[in-house]
Amino acid sequence: MERIDEQIRALREEINRHNYAYYVLSSPTISDYDFDHLLKELEALEAQHPELITPDSPTQRVGADRTEGFAQVAHRYPMLSLGNTYSYEEVDSFYERVKKDLGGKPFAIAAELKYDGLSISLIYEDGILVRAVTRGDGQVGDDVTANVRTIRSIPLRLQGEGYPRELEVRGEILLPFSEFDRINAERSEAGLPLFANPRNAASGTLKQLDPAIVASRRLDAFFYYVPAQPDMPDSHYERLMQCKAWGLKVSHAIELCHSLSEVHHFLDHWDEARHSAPVATDGVVLKVDSITEQEELGYTSKTPRWAIAYKFQAEQVKTTLLSVDFQVGRTGAVTPVANLEAVPISGTIVRRASLHNADFITTLDLHLGDQVFVEKGGEIIPKIVGVAKEERQQGAEPVIFPTQCPSCSTPLQRNEGEAAYYCPNQSACPPQQTARIEHFCGRKAADIRLGEETISLLFELDLVHSIADLYRLRVENLLTLPGFKERSATKLLDSITASKDRPFSALLFGLGIRFVGETVAKTLVQHYRSIEELAKASLEELTTIPDIGKVIAQSLVDYFALESNRHFILELEELGLPLRRTAQEEPSPVTSHEFISGRTFVISGVFTEHSREEYKAMIESYGGKISSSISSKTDFVLAGANMGPAKLEKATSLGITLLSETDFLAHLHATQVTSTEAPTPAPVQEERDEPRLLFD
Ligand SMILES: [Zn+2]
Incomplete structure (x- = not known):
């Protein structure tokens, strides 16, 4: 016992x-x-x-994914998860059970491809999207309406007519592979940890507290279920077709099956065809089509008895772990990469697999020579998912994450709360130096036509050790390199000279300051004319800039605090690289407003007249600043309904004026605008008659 x-x-x-x-x-x-x-x-x-x-x-529990920072909303009908199976036998017994329980009546099964994303429930009232809630624990989820409204494929207003006064539809929010790759490439450039798969990326995106970030990542959504609604057709399939007519995206991979062999056929087909789908799929959902029959079959305590999810097995193979490389990247982060005995998975030969970080290696308890299970999760980067420990050779050596940089032997460091170890020797660790030069030369940065191999060669020959050295290169230096002729040397030098005319934001991005990706660099350039101004900015000042959080601000302050970096910037400027705004980068003059210009606002809570994004746009268009957190520099808090108690307390203790939505709009319209153009900022889109958001 x-x-x-x-x-x-x-x-x-x-x-x-x-x-x-x-x-x-x-x-x-x-x-x-x-x-x-x-x-x-x-x-x-x-x-x-x-x-x-x-x-x-x-x-x-059904699988909890509730997050702090969002209002919690109870689902009217619980969002149950489905029973899962990986075998045809269980599909068959599901089918037989349904047949028996329905007393031999003929029935149809709606088979549909299951997308690997995040479940969502949308509520439309009179055809207008009023609320979006995550599954949460199935009973209560997060209200992510503001974020979901940024997803282009979700209609804010239903098309056509005949929809119920109140309609709930459920579906899956997901990130297409192409977008997943784009976001990870950006994160890699900014030195941020990569998302493991599109589902994690979609989930991480939907939980962003700033809808602008959500909007910048193009999420997609498919809908697959309408609960209740006695007045809608008695067929699940027809209901989905109805939803499609109202403008909701419904999977094209859906079919009505009238026999078990038709079900098998659908499973067989998609097990193969899913490999060419543009989004991650992880199985097929089988549902009894008739709603009346669904009700007849009922529920167990946790799952409906009229549906089952058949999951595809991710292709997994076993191979030998030969060795582990510890690669030092541009930011000094040390990434472990497994070298494997070559093995085919999903049509490609795999020799290397990601090991993420030190914790991952410890969790796997990895030893050299181990038989490891490799999987192409969502058909992307292969990863090691397990170890056949019983097959381990006696005396096998454990894989140990180094404590010193494998390249320059500097002791590695780990920042609190981060998974990665870093080599702190930024100025003299060779792989960091060459990777920084390579990053600076990138197309989105200085755009210098210099490849990885040439950079390594220039580095080894002591011709280029830093970005600054690029601007000291002469034709005669280059002619000593194999393969360089007068013409190719001149061409390279021309592209180095041309880089001096690149936008400030591109060059700033090119410097490779940690967490300063392309977008952040553009934002910074809107606020600072030159690198000198930026270098002087305090942590507090930087964090008042929208989209610049504490982590980015701290990284900037740390960067400019280093004597060697300040010296390096001076060096670049002396070599003729202007680290200041170009004419094109000058922000367009804002209309000034006596009440708003130059003041710092914090927006909190939920609003009825305009959306939070619209208020943000209004304040910024009149030269006001938006800050995400309340500090002594805050002038006003624009407080909507449901403002967080912590924020309220902080504002009160600092004596900051709270403006209600009505107060704000009154000030906005009462005060003269000192510009000829004087636009009352147009509300975004045509949603003037937007209904109040509902909160339980
Ligand atoms: Zn190092």
Whole structure:
């Protein structure tokens, strides 16, 4: 008895650990298949020993993803998850059970491709989108309406007519592969950790507190279910077609099956065809089509009895771990990469796989020579998902994350709260130096036509050790390099000279300051005319700039605090590189407003007349500043409904004036605008008659 108890406890701990890695760290430590397997094992044990079930067991929740910072809203109808299976046998027994429970009546199964994203519930009132809520724990989720409104494929107003006065539709929010790749490329350039897969990226995006960030990442959405609605057709399939006519995106991969062999055929087809889909898919959902029959079949305590999710197995293979490289990147971050015995997966030969970070290696308990399971999750970067520990050779050496830089031997450091280790020797660690030069030469930075190999060569020959050295190169230097002729040398020098005319934002991005990606660089240039001005900015001042958070601000302050960096900037300027705004980068003059110009606002809560984004745009268009947090520099808080109690307390304790929406609009219209153009900022789109957001 005690052994079962012990077994259950160990399983729960293991599941919780993987859950945390998945939802909190966004670094899965196990394949979905293995995870479901563990969960099933636990369910089976608990079924045999119901006296051992505790309310905090991982089997007792649907999968919580609630986040602080969003209002919590109860679902009118609980968002249940579906029973999962990986085998045709279980699909068959599902089919047979339905057949039996329906007493032999003919029935149809709607089979639809399941997208690998994040569940969402939308509420339309009189055809207008009023609320979007995440699944959360199935009963209560996060109100992410502001973020969901930025998703282009979700209609803010339904098309056509005949929709119910109140309509709930459920679907999946996801990130297409192309967008996933673009965002990760940007994050890599900015030295930020990469998203493990499109689902994590979609989830991380939807949980952003700033809708502008959400809007910049092009999420997509597909809808697959309409709960309740007795007046709609009695067929799930027809309801979806109806939704499609109202402008909601519905999967084209949906089919009505009238026999088990038609179901098998659909599964077979998509197991293969999904590899060419532009979005991540992880299975097929089978639902009894008739709503009446669905109700007849009913629910178990956690899942509907009229539906099941068949999950595709991610292609997984076993191979040998030969060695692990520890690569030093531009920012000094040390990334472990596994070298594998070559093995084919999903049509490509895989030799290397990502190991993410030191914690990941520890969790896997990786040893050299191990038989490892490699998976192409969502068909992207291959990753190691497990180790066959029972096959480990005696005396195998554990993989140990180095404590010193593999290139320059400087002791590695780890910042609190970050998974990565860094080599702090920024100025003299060779791979960091060459990677910085390479980054600076990039197309979006200085745009100098210099490849990785030539940079390494110039570095080895002591011709170029820093970005500044590029501007000291002469034709005769280049002619000493293999393959360089007069013509190619001149061409390269021309592109170096031309880089002096690049926009300030591109050059600033090119400097490779940690967390200063392309977008951040553009934002900074709107606020600072030159690098000198930027270098003088304090942490507090920087954080008042919209989209510049504490982490970015701290990184900038740290950068300019270093004597060597200040010297380097001077050096660049002496070599003729102007680190200041070009004429094109001068911000267009803002209309001034007596009440708003030059004042700092914090916007908090929910508004009825205009959206938060519209208020932000109004304030900025009159030269006001928006800050995300209340400080002594805040002049006004524009306070909507449901303003957070912590913010309210802080504003009160600092004696900052709170403006209601009505106060603000009164000030806005009462005060004269001192410009000839004087636009009352146009509300975004045609949503003047936007209904009040509803809060439970
Ligand atoms: Zn180093």
